[in-house]
Amino acid sequence: MDAFIELDRVEKVFDVRKKTGFLKRERRQVRAVDSISFTVARGEMVGYIGPNGAGKSTTIKMLTGILTPSGGRLRVAGIDPSRERTRLAHRIGVVFGQRTTLWWDLPLIDSYRLMHRMYRIPDARYRENLDRCVELLELVDLLDVPVRQLSLGQRMRGDIAAALLHDPEVLYLDEPTIGLDVISKAKVRGFLRELNTERGTTVLLTTHDLQDIEQLCSRVMVIDHGRLMYDGPLAGLHEVGESERTLVVDLERELPPIVAAPARVVRVEGPRQWLAFPASESAAALVARVAAEYPLVDLSVREPDIEAVIAKMYAGEAEKAVS
Amino acid sequence: MAETSRLGEGVRAYRLIAGMWIRSAMTYRTSFVVTMCANLVMTGLDFVGILLMFSQVDSLGGWGLPEIAFLYGLSVTAFGIADLVLGSMDVLGSRIRDGSFDILLVRPAPVLAQIGADRFAVRRLGRITQGTVVLGWALTSVEVDWSAAKVLLVPLMVVSSAAIFCAVFVAGAAFQIFAQDASEVQNAFTYGGTTLLQYPPTVFGKDFVRGVTFVLPLAFVNWVPASYVLGRPYPLELPGWAAFTPPLVAVACAALAGLAWRAGLGSYRSTGS
Numbered sequence: 231m232d233a234f235i236e237l238d239r240v241e242k243v244f245d246v247r248k249k250t251g252f253l254k255r256e257r258r259q260v261r262a263v264d265s266i267s268f269t270v271a272r273g274e275m276v277g278y279i280g281p282n283g284a285g286k287s288t289t290i291k292m293l294t295g296i297l298t299p300s301g302g303r304l305r306v307a308g309i310d311p312s313r314e315r316t317r318l319a320h321r322i323g324v325v326f327g328q329r330t331t332l333w334w335d336l337p338l339i340d341s342y343r344l345m346h347r348m349y350r351i352p353d354a355r356y357r358e359n360l361d362r363c364v365e366l367l368e369l370v371d372l373l374d375v376p377v378r379q380l381s382l383g384q385r386m387r388g389d390i391a392a393a394l395l396h397d398p399e400v401l402y403l404d405e406p407t408i409g410l411d412v413i414s415k416a417k418v419r420g421f422l423r424e425l426n427t428e429r430g431t432t433v434l435l436t437t438h439d440l441q442d443i444e445q446l447c448s449r450v451m452v453i454d455h456g457r458l459m460y461d462g463p464l465a466g467l468h469e470v471g472e473s474e475r476t477l478v479v480d481l482e483r484e485l486p487p488i489v490a491a492p493a494r495v496v497r498v499e500g501p502r503q504w505l506a507f508p509a510s511e512s513a514a515a516l517v518a519r520v521a522a523e524y525p526l527v528d529l530s531v532r533e534p535d536i537e538a539v540i541a542k543m544y545a546g547e548a549e550k551a552v553s
Numbered sequence: 554m555a556e557t558s559r560l561g562e563g564v565r566a567y568r569l570i571a572g573m574w575i576r577s578a579m580t581y582r583t584s585f586v587v588t589m590c591a592n593l594v595m596t597g598l599d600f601v602g603i604l605l606m607f608s609q610v611d612s613l614g615g616w617g618l619p620e621i622a623f624l625y626g627l628s629v630t631a632f633g634i635a636d637l638v639l640g641s642m643d644v645l646g647s648r649i650r651d652g653s654f655d656i657l658l659v660r661p662a663p664v665l666a667q668i669g670a671d672r673f674a675v676r677r678l679g680r681i682t683q684g685t686v687v688l689g690w691a692l693t694s695v696e697v698d699w700s701a702a703k704v705l706l707v708p709l710m711v712v713s714s715a716a717i718f719c720a721v722f723v724a725g726a727a728f729q730i731f732a733q734d735a736s737e738v739q740n741a742f743t744y745g746g747t748t749l750l751q752y753p754p755t756v757f758g759k760d761f762v763r764g765v766t767f768v769l770p771l772a773f774v775n776w777v778p779a780s781y782v783l784g785r786p787y788p789l790e791l792p793g794w795a796a797f798t799p800p801l802v803a804v805a806c807a808a809l810a811g812l813a814w815r816a817g818l819g820s821y822r823s824t825g826s
Contacts, residue, residue, distance in 0.1 A: 296658045298822045312822065319661035331656050335577040347569055348662055376580070 234269040234400065234432050235293065239440035240290050262288040264456035265302065272399070275426045275433040277447035277464075279440075285456040286436040286511075290402050293434070294324050302504060307399060320349060323393035328404030330385060331392050332377040333492040338388050339373040342395060349396040356395060363391035366421050383414025390421065396429075401425070403435040407442055419445050440533055450539060457542075465510075467539065476532040477516060481526035490519050501527075509534055555706050566662035578601060578674065585676070593680035600625065600687060619785055620693035626688025628657055628775050633681035635718030641672035642726040649730065649821070658822075668726065695783060703782045706796065710778045713799035720806035727746035727810070727817030 295311035489496035493507035781796030
């Protein structure tokens with residue numbers, strides 16, 4: 231397999247200085263990334279998840295050449311990112327979910343023209359890539375609109391297009407769906423899937439939204455306290471974490487807790503009941519059973535969030551350690 | 554070879570980004586015109602202040618009005634050029650705090666050029682205009698036996714001092730990376746520096762002048778070469794050729810500033826803050 235991104239015992243240590251008095255400072259070392267090793271093959275789509283402050287962003291910053299690793303070996307497309315930042319820049323695309331590369335006061339198209347010239351993209355290639363992004367990300371009506379007037383979802387689509395005009399081989403996305411509504415999320419996910427399958431672009435994304443991972447990534451890496459806790463398919467992660475989904479049902483009237491194994495009622499509030507069931511079970515079968523036996527008015531299914539999955543994973547590890 | 558191509562890349566990136574900021578400013582046309590006018594009025598008032606002072610005193614430290622105007626015009630023009638080219642480098646601190654500095658680091662262009670062109674504003678031409686008008690008037694009013702060397706020295710002084718101010722801006726930006734919120738400290742060096750240079754050296758104490766001449770090479774911007782052009786004694790006992798050293802001082806400052814910038818960027822990339 232063609233390893234496109236290679237990390238070998240990469241670490242990043244920050245010196246944190248805290249003021250403890252006049253001129254007195256306490257120095258402390260924080261290992262943001264602690265001896266992480268993994269490889270990503272060309273064309274893979276990988277989810278990189280973990281709680282806040284786990285070291286996700288630090289890893290992305292090292293992969294893009296923003297930060298220099300304190301130790302270990304790191305290569306992207308054979309390039310050492312921290313040494314050849316500008317050469318690497320032509321081959322990677324980066325989208326920071328909460329920071330934009332677009333020009334606030336100018337029409338969207340102006341930002342793309344800047345990319346065209348700054349990255350020296352050949353004219354024909356630029357036109358072709360722009361047309362494709364405009365079509366797939368539905369930007370045609372937005373090109374002449376100043377960026378400050380775009381909604382968050384529109385701006386995010388605009389940012390993704392800006393990161394792809396120079397044909398990067400790998401796209402890093404830091405929280406690409408944060409704050410977006412359901413429709414915008416679906417558009418962004420659809421586009422990324424298409425980009426990955428049609429163009430073979432390698433994608434590495436960090437997210438808090440487990441659905442991003444479920445719908446996009448065949449592989450997921452979990453990082454916490456700077457260490458890689460899990461690396462494998464999402465299904466495996468569910469097993470490791472034994473995560474549960476929640477079915478919320480509204481009944482016609484108040485009733486005793488629903489009996490429908492393997493689901494169990496975790497909360498009752500008037501006619502509304504919360505049923506937890508294993509994430510690997512089909513929601514449809516459960517809904518059919520409940521609907522057949524109870525007077526159902528409304529329902530919704532809640533996906534487990536990443537924090538819950540990871541928390542369960544830890545609980546499991548702790549139990550193993552005790553027994 | 555590699556260095557010259559990097560310089561070319563930097564100039565190119567600078568032009569591209571400055572162009573985007575000009576277009577951004579143009580989207581608010583009225584505001585653009587108003588700030589431009591306000592800027593001209595403000596800088597004009599500065600000079601009126603000096604005129605008022607001279608209506609009370611005939612000379613300041615033995616220097617007459619045209620001579621003060623000569624110092625003032627040189628200093629303001631040079632500072633105006635540096636301010637136009639790199640004047641927004643003090644936004645670097647806020648860019649680091651809000652994380653948008655990272656976006657500049659993933660683009661294929663030198664970071665210094667990108668941050669130098671940040672918030673590029675045409676309204677800063679106001680200061681240059683005012684400086685050149687005053688300088689022009691001073692040049693026609695001072696009583697000087699113009700020699701080829703003196704004529705050559707005037708543009709050389711402007712360019713060298715602009716370069717020195719630019720170096721101070723860059724060093725200040727590098728310092729901001731180390732000290733996070735130091736734009737105020739930087740302003741003390743640059744804006745404070747221009748106010749100082751608009752008055753002749755004999756007003757200040759000798760120790761102070763010595764400190765400024767050697768600690769901060771800013772004095773070369775004005776006093777020494779200006780004293781040569783005006784045929785006055787140097788503020789300190791320096792050899793005659795000292796008036797022609799500004800370009801060398803400028804190159805040395807630029808080199809030091811370049812090193813400081815490199816160290817600052819390196820520190821950012823190893824600390825992330």
